[in-house]
Amino acid sequence: MxxxxxxxxxxxxxxxxxxxxxxxxxxxxxxxxxxxxxxxxxxxxxxxxxxxxxxxxxxxxxxxxxxxxxxxxxxxxxxxxxxxxxxxxxxDFSDKLLAEQILDAINGLDPPHNEIMRLRLIDGLSFKEIGMRVGKTENYCRVNFFRTKDKLRKEFAYEHM
Known part of the structure; x- marks a missing residue:
């Protein structure tokens, strides 16, 4: 505490x-x-x-x-x-700066990781819709999204400590 x-x-x-x-x-x-x-x-x-x-x-x-x-x-x-x-x-300028840094990090990811992240976070598509767009299964998109999100969370948590 x-x-x-x-x-x-x-x-x-x-x-x-x-x-x-x-x-x-x-x-x-x-x-x-x-x-x-x-x-x-x-x-x-x-x-x-x-x-x-x-x-x-x-x-x-x-x-x-x-x-x-x-x-x-x-x-x-x-x-x-x-x-x-x-x-x-x-x-709050720092929140805006952090959001821009996260977006830059997402844009820097390799395909299809960046596309899955953008379609989910920015466009708000379901994993089923994302799977149809990127030619992958719904489960692949879901797992990929959560693994990439966890990786980014750890990177940004470490940078901002």
Whole structure:
């Protein structure tokens, strides 16, 4: 559990700091809000149901911690700044970059591996339809897809650690 919390902290601390600092100018309060955000996340980890990404969940907690801090100190929140900060978190550049890298990796696969992956992931075809298109059996396409997906998952997990 400790390693998971440490990893979460290392991955999201700087983004949370920028988000909170944009709305709260006092560095001491920013640190308190971020600390409270991670404490609340640790306490509520069992209730996280993965309906959203971990990042979205943490930013929601941070937003509520900001509201609490503002109410406690009777500070007015600049709604325009909040909307701008939330938009910045939604356009996550690293997710887009990762998707492009995965697509490049799929395009670099040998046929029929690349075609099976593209037809399944991009076109959303069933394995039966893919088999008819590439001239292979449904089972061949299914096994090939899952083996290639597992191989790519391992490559990208290793690269992004």
């Amino acid at each position: 400790y390693d998971h919390i440490k990893q979460m902290y290392l991955v999201y601390y700087h983004e949370l700091y920028r988000f909170v600092a944009k709305l709260c100018r006092d560095p001491d309060q920013v640190d308190d809000i971020i600390q409270n955000t991670f404490l609340e996340a640790i306490k509520s980890m069992e209730t996280f149901k993965s309906h959203s990404s971990l990042k979205t969940w943490l930013f929601g907690i941070a937003k509520h911690q900001l509201y609490r801090q503002f109410r406690k100190n009777k500070i007015q929140l600049d709604l325009d700044a909040l909307a701008e900060a939330e938009l910045a978190t939604q356009s």
